[in-house]
Amino acid sequence: MAANGNGVSTTPKSPLARIQTQKNGGICHDDSGKPVKAQTIDELHSLQKKRSAPTTPLDGVQGTFATISEDERQRQQLQSISASLASLTRGTGPKVVRGDPAGKVQSVSHVAHHHHIEAPTISVSDSSLKFTHVLYNLSPAELYEQAIKYEKGSFITSTGALATLSGAKTGRSPRDKRVVIDDSTQDELWWGKGSPNIEMDEHTFMVNRERAVDYLNSLDKVFVNDQFLNWDPQNRIKVRIVSARAYHSLFMHNMCIRPTPEELENFGTPDFTIYNAGQFPCNRYTHYMTSSTSIDLNLARREMVILGTQYAGEMKKGLFSVMHYLMPMRQILSLHSGCNMGKDGDVALFFGLSGTGKTTLSTDHNRYLIGDDEHCWSDNGVSNIEGGCYAKCIDLSREKEPDIWNAIKFGTVLENVVFDEHTREVDYGDKSVTENTRAAYPIEYIPNAKIPCVGPHPKNVILLACDAFGVLPPVSKLSLAQTMYHFISGYTALVAGTEDGIKEPTATFSACFGAAFIMLHPTKYAAMLAEKMQKHGATGWLVNTGWSGGSYGSGNRIKLPYTRKIIDAIHSGSLLNATYHKTEVFGLDIPTEIEGVPSEILHPENTVSCHPSLSLFFLWIRLDF
Numbered sequence: 001m002a003a004n005g006n007g008v009s010t011t012p013k014s015p016l017a018r019i020q021t022q023k024n025g026g027i028c029h030d031d032s033g034k035p036v037k038a039q040t041i042d043e044l045h046s047l048q049k050k051r052s053a054p055t056t057p058l059d060g061v062q063g064t065f066a067t068i069s070e071d072e073r074q075r076q077q078l079q080s081i082s083a084s085l086a087s088l089t090r091g092t093g094p095k096v097v098r099g100d101p102a103g104k105v106q107s108v109s110h111v112a113h114h115h116h117i118e119a120p121t122i123s124v125s126d127s128s129l130k131f132t133h134v135l136y137n138l139s140p141a142e143l144y145e146q147a148i149k150y151e152k153g154s155f156i157t158s159t160g161a162l163a164t165l166s167g168a169k170t171g172r173s174p175r176d177k178r179v180v181i182d183d184s185t186q187d188e189l190w191w192g193k194g195s196p197n198i199e200m201d202e203h204t205f206m207v208n209r210e211r212a213v214d215y216l217n218s219l220d221k222v223f224v225n226d227q228f229l230n231w232d233p234q235n236r237i238k239v240r241i242v243s244a245r246a247y248h249s250l251f252m253h254n255m256c257i258r259p260t261p262e263e264l265e266n267f268g269t270p271d272f273t274i275y276n277a278g279q280f281p282c283n284r285y286t287h288y289m290t291s292s293t294s295i296d297l298n299l300a301r302r303e304m305v306i307l308g309t310q311y312a313g314e315m316k317k318g319l320f321s322v323m324h325y326l327m328p329m330r331q332i333l334s335l336h337s338g339c340n341m342g343k344d345g346d347v348a349l350f351f352g353l354s355g356t357g358k359t360t361l362s363t364d365h366n367r368y369l370i371g372d373d374e375h376c377w378s379d380n381g382v383s384n385i386e387g388g389c390y391a392k393c394i395d396l397s398r399e400k401e402p403d404i405w406n407a408i409k410f411g412t413v414l415e416n417v418v419f420d421e422h423t424r425e426v427d428y429g430d431k432s433v434t435e436n437t438r439a440a441y442p443i444e445y446i447p448n449a450k451i452p453c454v455g456p457h458p459k460n461v462i463l464l465a466c467d468a469f470g471v472l473p474p475v476s477k478l479s480l481a482q483t484m485y486h487f488i489s490g491y492t493a494l495v496a497g498t499e500d501g502i503k504e505p506t507a508t509f510s511a512c513f514g515a516a517f518i519m520l521h522p523t524k525y526a527a528m529l530a531e532k533m534q535k536h537g538a539t540g541w542l543v544n545t546g547w548s549g550g551s552y553g554s555g556n557r558i559k560l561p562y563t564r565k566i567i568d569a570i571h572s573g574s575l576l577n578a579t580y581h582k583t584e585v586f587g588l589d590i591p592t593e594i595e596g597v598p599s600e601i602l603h604p605e606n607t608v609s610c611h612p613s614l615s616l617f618f619l620w621i622r623l624d625f
């Protein structure tokens with residue numbers, strides 16, 4: 001812009017267009033719609049939300065049994081939660097109210113007034129004077145709001161999933177898992193070498209339980225989930241999860257079976273309760289504690305306490321341990337396996353340690369998904385224990401795993417992923433937080449999920465071994481005896497990240513392909529599996545989803561598309577009738593060809609000349625339980 005010596009612009013200004021005001025009014029007004037009915041802003045806001053309708057009629061049309069009033073039902077529900085949160089030394093539950101302390105409390109203070117359990121006059125403490133606000137079975141939308149408002153590291157990703165951080169722990173802590181040893185568990189459970197059950201006594205459990213309960217009660221609010229495990233209606237287990245974080249509540253909402261409103265009304269007392277104190281540590285001066293993390297299981301009390309870890313997988317896998325105890329007591333086999341079913345009703349199980357491909361391979365666009373991780377096999381067939389899936393998402397791609405990719409949307413919990421700060425697009429290749437990035441979503445997010453998640457007796461039992469040494473062939477057909485051998489020895493690898501301290505695939509022997517979760521001796525599960533496979537004529541297969549043609553570091557992991565072709569050939573029955581030859585070392589039956597898979601990779605001796613670890617490997621494989 002040119003300026004003269006006085007600093008005044010010489011460019012002629014173009015005048016702004018004049019604003020035309022209406023001649024008749026004087027005040028501009030928008031009369032395009034009717035004005036809102038509200039007189040105040042608060043009133044306007046109150047119009048936005050309407051009350052959720054009671055789900056069942058209250059007039060007793062349901063039956064001749066006395067139906068209780070909505071008020072009475074809510075009173076009983078709060079009393080049950082207060083009982084769960086009761087300090088056992090003080091013998092009293094906290095005053096509980098429903099609703100967020102920050103917002104308007106639903107069923108306001110008079111509810112709490114009537115409904116806390118009266119404290120005995122002795123031992124009055126500050127904590128018994130305070131209210132604990134209970135956020136009970138919130139919806140995903142409500143949990144999103146709670147997480148985003150109050151939990152650092154919670155964000156909405158570009159596809160609508162809730163990104164969360166699990167804190168210092170990004171995998172399970174198996175060395176911090178303790179199980180109460182008492183007169184009955186001493187004889188019933190598997191203890192000692194190789195067992196995942198590290199003992200603790202009842203008293204120490206109570207110390208930790210009190211610590212968790214006191215912590216939870218000291219908070220402004222706690223989340224309570226009442227849900228189910230096991231789609232088999234005759235063997236359904238009612239679980240209650242008390243936690244400090246919306247992230248944990250949404251995770252369990254997705255992972256356990258979600259009750260219908262009617263089922264929730266009649267929930268009653270839970271069969272099992274988790275107290276998850278998350279970030280609050282255990283006290284290392286407490287007997288048996290070897291770190292600040294403790295996951296404690298008390299089967300007699302039907303309770304689990306979590307201190308000092310926020311990794312949500314502890315809750316899911318902790319409940320799985322419980323099922324590994326409860327179900328065999330009922331002659332039902334619990335399985336660390338994925339499960340799907342073909343159009344003709346042929347069911348396949350996919351056993352495998354974490355990260356070996358249960359979720360990836362059971363999620364198959366051409367088959368119905370029954371479940372990705374935890375099942376029961378009873379006289380009636382198979383049933384999923386859970387209501388959701390928990391997929392690893394490191395290097396996830398739309399092309400290779402389209403159904404999992406599409407399941408990552410509103411409602412899904414995305415743990416420890418890295419995303420663009422502006423677009424919120426997730427970079428699934430980024431391991432900055434951990435390699436064990438995860439997505440937890442309700443099973444119905446997979447389009448061909450089989451709901452209810454039950455199926456007939458399995459036809460194929462596939463053992464997935466992620467072989468870090470590259471000595472196993474990509475697939476072999478197993479006799480029943482071989483199936484038992486591999487099931488009990490459980491040769492596979494621990495993949496990076498799923499357990500605390502594992503940085504690269506590490507060879508391991510994990511009995512039942514889930515040694516971290518079993519409670520009884522491996523041979524108990526194996527005997528049940530053998531009996532069922534024989535009775536129902538199931539075929540066993542060993543599929544290596546790990547390295548081939550060299551160990552981790554030198555060879556390559558078997559390509560997922562090849563593994564899928566192998567699995568397709570098992571499902572279709574074509575592999576059962578293929579030509580086989582026996583390997584010298586294992587006596588494994590290896591197919592000579594499979595459609596879509598290069599024949600040379602089917603035989604490891606073609607790719608591995610003489611693996612240095614091979615002899616060591618055979619020394620290790622021995623059943624010394």
Ligand SMILES: Nc1ncnc2c1ncn2[C@@H]1O[C@H](COP(=O)(O)OP(=O)(O)O)[C@@H](O)[C@H]1O
Nearest residue numbers: 354355356357358359360392545558559560563
């Ligand atoms: N050949 C393969 N078979 C199966 N999974 C593979 C293969 N190669 C790479 N992967 C990857 O390994 C991971 C398997 O994880 P996942 O299916 O979640 O295991 P699990 O459910 O048994 O814990 C996925 O990230 C998958 O993409």
Ligand SMILES: C=C(OP(=O)(O)O)C(=O)O
Nearest residue numbers: 172313353354355373498
């Ligand atoms: C969640 C876990 O494993 P999986 O991948 O088998 O679900 C785990 O081991 O903590």
Ligand SMILES: [Ca+2]
Nearest residue numbers: 446447448449
């Ligand atoms: Ca469906």
Ligand SMILES: [Mn+2]
Nearest residue numbers: 358359373390
């Ligand atoms: Mn899985």
